[in-house]
Amino acid sequence: MSKREREYSEVEIDAFTEVCNICAGHAAAALSKIVDTKVEISVPVARILPLSEVAESFGGPEREAAGVYMRLEGACPGSILLLLDRESAVALTGYLTGKLKQGELPERATLSAFQEIGGMLLGSYLNALGQITKYKFKPLVPAVAVDMAGAIIGTIIADLKGINLWVFNVETKFKVSNEEIAGHIVMFPDEGTLKRITERLGISVE
């Protein structure tokens, strides 16, 4: 059991997963505005798990994925990743660029569109988190990758230098006019960030 794990109490985990759920709802509302269509959202499943297990929870390290990754600055530093499966990424990008052919991967130009819409989704997620906690989350330029889930996550693990880092993984399904967009929003709080957030939520942590 890592040191990190013990730093999170049950109360902290419950509170923060609830907050993740609310934020995912805001992201769905933002998506609805962007695509000008009703967006349904399934109840998100929020879990805390080691970073090294995120790829497994996504369906294995070799599953094809599209990710938008942002570093967060400000009072609550950390990182955030939106990870979608191939079909969902293609569908989501299609709302900005027009439909791609069935199964077609976002090419370089459409990769920018994916980066844009992914960044917007994460932005609205962070806005909601900011409203709840009264902190300002300052995302840096989003980075984008389309490849094996394990290769994307492994690179983030190396970037954060933490294989035992515990993260909040929110699994969400949006339904946009009969098309399902399934994704994970993964938040990696830096040391101290979670404590600051839970304090603002009025949870006293021993």
Add this chain to the structure above:
Amino acid sequence: MNEVIRVGLAELKVSKNSTVLTCAGLGSCVAVIMHDPVAKVGGIAHVMLPGRAPEVRAETAGKYAFTAVELLLAKMESAGASRDRIKCKIVGGSRMFRIETDLAGKIPGGYPRSVSIGERNVQAVKTSIQEAGLEIVAEDTGGSHGRSIRFYVNSGKVEITSIMVGSTEI
């Protein structure tokens, strides 16, 4: 059927004869593959970071390049491999994330490590292999795509698969 052993992030494993060692989804990480064709001993270290481990723990022995190469070599020798016969192959070290550059062509602040960590891993692995007095006989490194590998310990053959650029063999 061949026994298949998966080498996860930061792990280091050595086996013999008809086993197959695999790494799934290498991004900026580098797989250091060592092979003794006579003793039929093979091993992989799944390197995550350049440099040297501040403390060595068994479950993350492969995490840092320099420590990983030293420990992998030691483990190969204790499994019956001979230093004179060991050949190395390296795979991985990609630049996974694409970040929009600003007008001056510079990468905006905040991603100093993520953009270059793959290249730094490859460099560190090469230096540490050279310092150990071993030879790299083949490599498939760099680029911006993820890779998975299957290493056949009997033959020394390494199959590399990727979603973006197809499959190859070294």
